[in-house]
Amino acid sequence: MKNKRILTPLIIVVVIFILMMGGCMGSDSAVVETEPTENTSVSSAVSVAEVPEFKGEPYYVINNNIPDLSTEDADKTYFENYAPLDNLGRCGVAFACLGTETMPTEERGEIGQVKPSGWKTAKYDCVDGKYLYNRCHLIGFQLSGENANERNLITGTRYMNVQGMLPFENMVADYIKEKGNHVLYRITPVFEGNELVARGVQMEAFSVEDEGEGICFNVYCYNNQPGVKIYYATGDNEAYDDDPALDYGKESTGEKCDYVLNTNSKKIHLPDCSSAKSMSDKNREEYCGTKDELLNKGYTECGQCNP
Amino acid sequence: MKVIICLDDNGGMLFNNRRQSRDKEVLKDVFNNLEGEKLYISPFSQKLFEEFSDRLIIDDALLLKAQKKDTCFIENKCLKGVLDINEIIVYKWNRIYPSDFKCDVDFSNYTLTETVDFKGFSHEKITKETYKR
Numbered sequence: 001m002k003n004k005r006i007l008t009p010l011i012i013v014v015v016i017f018i019l020m021m022g023g024c025m026g027s028d029s030a031v032v033e034t035e036p037t038e039n040t041s042v043s044s045a046v047s048v049a050e051v052p053e054f055k056g057e058p059y060y061v062i063n064n065n066i067p068d069l070s071t072e073d074a075d076k077t078y079f080e081n082y083a084p085l086d087n088l089g090r091c092g093v094a095f096a097c098l099g100t101e102t103m104p105t106e107e108r109g110e111i112g113q114v115k116p117s118g119w120k121t122a123k124y125d126c127v128d129g130k131y132l133y134n135r136c137h138l139i140g141f142q143l144s145g146e147n148a149n150e151r152n153l154i155t156g157t158r159y160m161n162v163q164g165m166l167p168f169e170n171m172v173a174d175y176i177k178e179k180g181n182h183v184l185y186r187i188t189p190v191f192e193g194n195e196l197v198a199r200g201v202q203m204e205a206f207s208v209e210d211e212g213e214g215i216c217f218n219v220y221c222y223n224n225q226p227g228v229k230i231y232y233a234t235g236d237n238e239a240y241d242d243d244p245a246l247d248y249g250k251e252s253t254g255e256k257c258d259y260v261l262n263t264n265s266k267k268i269h270l271p272d273c274s275s276a277k278s279m280s281d282k283n284r285e286e287y288c289g290t291k292d293e294l295l296n297k298g299y300t301e302c303g304q305c306n307p
Numbered sequence: 308m309k310v311i312i313c314l315d316d317n318g319g320m321l322f323n324n325r326r327q328s329r330d331k332e333v334l335k336d337v338f339n340n341l342e343g344e345k346l347y348i349s350p351f352s353q354k355l356f357e358e359f360s361d362r363l364i365i366d367d368a369l370l371l372k373a374q375k376k377d378t379c380f381i382e383n384k385c386l387k388g389v390l391d392i393n394e395i396i397v398y399k400w401n402r403i404y405p406s407d408f409k410c411d412v413d414f415s416n417y418t419l420t421e422t423v424d425f426k427g428f429s430h431e432k433i434t435k436e437t438y439k440r
Contacts, residue, residue: 059405065323171404174328177429213354217323217405263415285415297416 045093045188046220048199054222056248058163059203067204067218069184074208078102078182080144082151088196090117091154091189094138097208098172099182104145111135111148118155118196118235126227126246127158132237134161138187138201140169143176154189155197155235157225164221168203175207175214182208183215190220195232198223259307261285261299268294269302308370309378309394310386311337312410316399319406326382327404329355330427336398336435337380338362347372347379356380387411392440399434414438 051060074097083092096102114135122132136156139146146152156165172183184206189198200223207215224230226248229240260269260276264283268291269276276284287294291307301307314320315327337346338359345362347369348355356363366372369379370389386392395417417438427433 061323167403167405170402171322171327174400174402174429178329178331214325216325219405 046190046202048190048192051200051220051222054224054245056226056245057222058159059168059219059221062202062218062220065217065219067184067186067206067216069186069204069206071184071206071208071211073097074182074184080139080146082138082146082149085117085151088117088194090191090196090198091138091151093186093188094152095186096139096144096184097182098139098143098185099176100180102144103173103176104141106145108141109147111153114148114150114153116150116153116155118232120155120235120237122237124225124228124239126239127225128162129158132157132225132228133235134158136161136165138189139185140165140173142173143169143185154201156201157223157228157230159225160200160221160223165201165203168205168217168219168221172205172215179207179209179214181210181214184208192232197230197232197235199232200224258289259287259291259294261287261294266299267302268299268307270307275302308373308375308391309396310389310392311378311380311396311398312386312412313382313398313400314410315402315404315406317403317406318410319404319408320410321383321408322405323407324383326355327406328400328402328430330398330400330430330433332425332427332430333398333433334359336425340396341378344376344378347377349381349383351383352380355382383408385411387413394440395438397436397438399436400430401432401434402430416440 046062078097078099078101080094080096080102082094085091116135120133123130124132133155134157135153137144137146138152138154141147144152172185175181176183186204188202190200190202191198201221202219203221204218205215206212224245226245227240227243228237229243230237260271260279261267262269262275262279262283263285267275312320313326313328313333319327321327334356341362345364346356346359347364347366349367349369350365353365370384373379375391375393395412417440419436420439421437423435424432425435
């Protein structure tokens with residue numbers, strides 16, 4: 001059994017009491033619930049206005065990757081804190097000092113019973129696995145062992161979950177497993193106003209024992225999905241076939257390809273040569289570089305397109 | 308010369324001037340295959356190999372100084388244009404990590420001669436690929 005220092009029972013009781021009082025404040029309470037609710041204590045958290053618009057890169061580096069974390073927050077031991085949901089049912093900051101102690105000791109269980117704020121079920125052919133939204137862990141299961149904790153699950157696109165957050169979680173998890181060290185780790189969901197779906201998450205991490213030599217980053221992962229328009233206020237969504245993010249990377253790859261090679265016949269073709277277009281994939285290779293380099297490697301020019 | 312590199316599934320090597328990952332079993336495998344020879348590394352890799360300090364040549368200009376029979380472990384150097392490479396050993400993490408420095412080797416100039424999978428210390432499966440020119 002894991003022994004985690006999450007929130008002491010006393011703090012939990014106090015938080016529940018405060019929330020109950022908030023729900024019994026008479027007619028004015030309805031007005032209060034429509035106001036943006038802060039359940040983050042991170043003054044340095046990035047805002048939506050501070051990050052560029054999503055164009056197809058899954059994350060954006062903040063403050064030259066320097067997180068606003070200090071080893072004074074850790075004494076080389078572990079803890080996990082998850083902010084209570086606000087009065088719109090939204091997650092707040094998840095902050096932890098991760099180590100082998102916080103990693104899962106059991107198989108991952110069901111989380112379908114949790115409905116994070118803005119949750120909708122939607123499927124698109126352009127989404128890996130079809131489902132637009134995942135119940136997205138703020139602190140990944142592989143790091144925290146937290147499974148169906150509603151304070152740790154937001155409505156996140158498949159793209160943010162897999163392309164944005166997972167690579168960073170992998171890097172931290174493998175570092176901890178290899179070194180046995182601890183990593184200060186803070187995930188801040190970034191909401192705009194009263195919207196129910198986060199625009200993105202800020203991920204900050206700093207390795208404790210080696211003072212950031214192993215792990216040090218500060219990034220914002222976009223809660224976007226190329227090809228889908230998301231209405232963050234409600235989680236509603238619709239296909240967005242003209243999304244420029246769908247073309248991200250394609251154009252530049254095309255520009256970089258100077259020649260098409262037939263690796264079997266050792267012929268050099270221009271990309272628009274008919275022989276290049278009909279070439280079997282097995283023999284086809286796109287080449288970025290000069291023709292002289294290829295001639296030196298024994299390739300010869302196609303007599304049809306004269307590259 | 309022989310060059311050794313570690314890559315993720317996107318061909319990444321570093322993020323924020325830090326190696327993407329590390330594994331004790333990779334280091335053991337590197338030295339098991341050196342047959343007593345020393346390994347060229349740059350100062351960037353020195354801490355990674357601190358347990359093997361008596362078997363290292365540490366030089367930031369390793370790609371210029373290494374001779375034909377030598378082996379270089381590369382983490383933060385571009386390899387495009389280095390003409391003297393006759394063999395590349397790639398340890399693949401079989402994971403995706405963030406990367407802002409990627410491998411620039413054109414593997415079409417090499418022939419894949421051997422692929423071996425093994426279990427790492429912190430990685431489920433590491434794939435070792437040997438490419439020869």
